[in-house]
Amino acid sequence: MTKQELAIDVQHVNFSYNSENVLDDVTLAVEPGAYLGLLGPNGGGKTTLMKIILGLIEPENGSIKIFGKTPQDARREGKIGYVPQRIAQGDSSFPATVEEIVRSGRTPIIGIGGLFRQSDANAVEEALHAAGVHHLRHRLVGQLSGGERQKVFIARALASRPKILILDEPTTGVDIGAKEAFYTLLKELNTKHGITIVFISHDLEVVTKHATCAACLNQKIVVHCSEHAFLHDPEVRKLYGDSFSFVHHDH
Amino acid sequence: MTPKYASCMATAFRSFTTITDMHFLLEPFAYDFMLRAFAAGILTAIIAPMIGIFLVTRRYSFMADTLAHVSLAGIAVGTLTGIHPIFAALGASAIAALAVEQLRSAKRVLGESALALFLSGGLALASVLLSLAKGNNVNLGSLLFGSITTVSVTDVTYVFALGVVVLVVILILYRQLFSISFDEELSLASGLNVGTINRILVLLAAVTVSLTMRIVGVLLVGALMIIPVVAAMQWKLSFLRTLLLAIAISLFSVVTGLLLSFYAGTASGGTIVLVAIACFLVGLGFNRR
């Protein structure tokens, strides 16, 4: 049996900014279909690692492969979908419908001067359904609630038919009920559509509750796919101390 | 609009109006110079909101005014050196546009301050240069407020050529411009060449300013690019429909404004902008929710 290609293969990556070490020998192997939560303090390097995975910055040493390709190539093929953080506070007067926003997810694939074809329309339809916003397609994005808007951004990311979905602090500013629905959606995308999920969060509870594997990044990274192991990792304890309560639940 | 063609149309209109006795309404169209004014005005009306929508949605509304003031300085330089005003304006505002964009992307904090610098700097430079150029047949009034009586065939040709360029580029880059206007960071993350496209947008804005200046005047260029868009946004439509509505409002404002300024003897630029503002108020009134 051939070794299955890793979705995200980060090997011994270093990165410093203004002679400050941001990432220190970070290795991360994410298998296809994984559901990974990435924790860490501010300034610990989460954003930098995301930018490297998205191919926006180059590591100083080490390597990064997305399904065996460079991040830039993977991005060009629409393999990575990205959902940014500050959505709930987004501009509510931008004149665009949900459908137009989701269609713009096809833009990197269509390229400059290309035409919107049937295949693009199909991808948009699927994305709208998958994210559960098909019924909102003609609504103005500014008139939606925080949770609905969040789903629209996921639909946009899904429009490129990505194999990996990266979400940055996805539930900031979203109310509790919407949060649960949101994570249910992510789970569905993961199990039903086989999309690899990586989401960044500062919330230990959310990560341990919903993700199958958890990583903690503070210049150095620790990864565990067992909740117990994760919670007892010395690095994790150092950061999150004793101020959290253990919530037992089934995986 | 060659002279022969224009005369032909003018004669046709004259015969038509005398026969049908619609003389009063169609009177402006009997004159070549008004036909040229309408030609330049209509082309301008179509192009202005196409750039304007990307400026408004990116909170760049003052860019248009800034470029217009810098254009005035460019025209002053042109008057002193003999360069045709449209190209002098274009050169100056293109340089300023790129400079402002550079400042903006390098240090986000200085975004508005950079514009303020160029806005007042451009006007200051213009006033100094124009006081030097006073003997050189500079018609300040028509520069500042627009002139429908002195649109030449060359003017119409330049407006048409530049207008086509702007139109084509926007059509090609529409998707990318939309994506970047909506969320620049996200667009960057999905691999769009945001820096280059931003620079292209501000250059297109500079071009649009220089061709809009003729009819509306330097002081009101920004208004024609922005107000029809803001008026259309009141109707809360999709982006594409908002753009199309903005173009419709812009066309209506220009045609009505030109007709009104012909009959009432008012400044063309101001009249057009007042009609556009009226459209905005109508949209506001109808859509109070």
Add this chain to the structure above:
Amino acid sequence: MRIARIAPLFILLVACTRTQPVTTHKLTVAATFYPLAHFAEQVGGEHVQVINMTPNGIEPHDYEPTPQDLAELEEVDLFLYNGAGLDPWAETIAPNLAAKGITTLRATERIDLLEGHDEHEEEEQHEATDPHAWLDPTYALYIVGQIRDELVAIDPENAATYNGNAATYVSTLQLLEKHYREDLADCTLREIIVSHDAYRYMATRYDFATHAIAGLSPDEEPSAQRIAELADLAKEKGIDTIFFEELVSPDLAQTIADEVGAQTNVLHTIEGLTPGQSAGATYMSLMYENLESLKLAMHCQ
């Protein structure tokens, strides 16, 4: 002993040098614009130093004096200005100068001024008067006479020179007047279209009509309807020359000319000399050029 012989010689020397400033002293005359400056030069000759306050190439209607100008004016002997709205800044400061003992002369003092008017009767009567009197040779004569009178009053010692110079120049003006009267007598077209309303004194005297694109000041923006009106008028009357001026943009004249297939030609307002005008152009030469242009436009014999 030697000193006694030298002394008278010495006194004579001093006395002689003392008289020199008297014979070479020039009057300074400041005029607000070219025609007045030129007339002053013609009458004053070598006894006067004339300053034209409006620099070459600038429209006198637009001119605003700098603080330096105003300081300079306080040192002159005679201040000539036009009045009637051409140089309002001068009308404001003239009383101040007069109070300081400087002689001031308003050129349009004794001239029967025309009122500004609009071709549209519905419009309100303008308060403005028409200041362009110098373009009528007869009024130019009056002005020259007044300048002579003032110079004689200030500097009676050189009265003979002033009277002589003035008489010479007056006779050239009278010849100019004669040519205007005779050459404009027999013309098929007695209407012209001009850029701004500067020619009505000339027109009234020699019996033709002027239609101006702008008003009394070339800065007034004409409406599109005005342009349309003038184009219709040109077609109706067969006007085939549209006049423009050097110090103002010719665009509007060109628009009308293009509209009706007419040509454009320059009609000097002689408000100032432009850098473009050939060296040696004077009031007289420009008035004769205007006469030729008028004859052509009005199809005179």
